[in-house]
């Protein structure tokens with residue numbers, strides 16, 4: 001029997017489970033536990049072999065295409081509504097034991113018929129996990145860029161017609177260089193104005209030109225929301241804005257929250273044309289906008305000490321964390337927090353600040369935001385008084401952490 005790394009997570013985490021955490025970027029369909037994953041392999045539901053769990057080199061990807069190919073080979077391991085409900089509940093309960101008080105989970109829109117049944121399942125998973133652990137969660141519906149802008153508009157229109165209790169955000173995923181981010185302005189506007197959703201699209205994980213278009217494709221109102229408006233604007237990844245001090249300054253000035261996904265950045269290499277960028281180069285968007293780059297590319301693939309997280313924080317950009325693809329990168333939001341500390345990108349106070357940013361930029365109603373923020377405030381007070389608790393905010397304790 002393979003001893004999976006998740007089952008054997010017997011290390012005391014660098015960020016204690018008592019520190020409240022928020023999972024702000026996770027594709028839920030493949031957030032399976034290793035035990036369930038092995039059962040799916042046994043049933044022939046994926047050509048991926050169990051080695052995947054123990055050979056860490058198999059979880060590094062030379063480019064995003066290779067990552068997506070692995071993703072596609074695995075996609076059908078979560079196929080039915082009950083499987084999706086199970087993975088949602090399991091993952092939320094797992095991260096609640098790591099100290100997570102909130103999660104905003106992504107689910108892709110492929111077609112309307114399938115979408116409604118699958119979203120019912122995710123919502124049921126959220127309800128059950130909340131009842132069992134106290135964790136709050138919401139859903140970001142993501143349009144797949146490979147399916148084009150009209151498909152994203154259809155997704156946003158569907159959400160406008162069929163509002164749902166837990167769907168509070170809209171985003172976009174997948175290939176960043178097949179078309180222009182600007183092509184999605186209409187979809188983003190429908191999502192914001194007609195569906196009443198917050199926005200959290202993937203931006204400039206692989207190609208920096210997406211960040212240039214992002215600033216104009218997003219409805220202007222999203223940059224200046226009232227505090228009692230439940231909607232927020234965040235950018236998924238946005239790591240490549242580190243190439244331009246102008247982009248960094250603009251993101252800081254507009255207080256755009258960035259979802260940093262360290263394991264994804266560590267394990268998925270950048271495309272060759274992005275790796276070739278140098279200070280002095282000018283990047284042009286498909287629509288003709290330009291941005292001169294003035295900062296060197298950081299090589300954080302396999303070396304997170306180079307990651308720009310600290311530079312973003314120092315510039316005043318609100319940063320939160322996400323684990324992106326837990327199974328593909330063998331992670332969860334507890335591990336992402338510890339990884340940030342291990343890579344010397346933050347300390348405990350910084351980790352707590354990232355949770356605070358997450359709650360401030362969560363797509364939730366005001367009462368939920370206040371209740372979540374109270375948990376952060378309480379922990380900060382306890383930390384200052386050197387009386388950090390040994391249990392999570394919801395009272396879960398783990399024997400080996402304290403011995």
Ligand SMILES: [Zn+2]
Nearest residue numbers: 025202236324
């Ligand atoms: Zn993602």
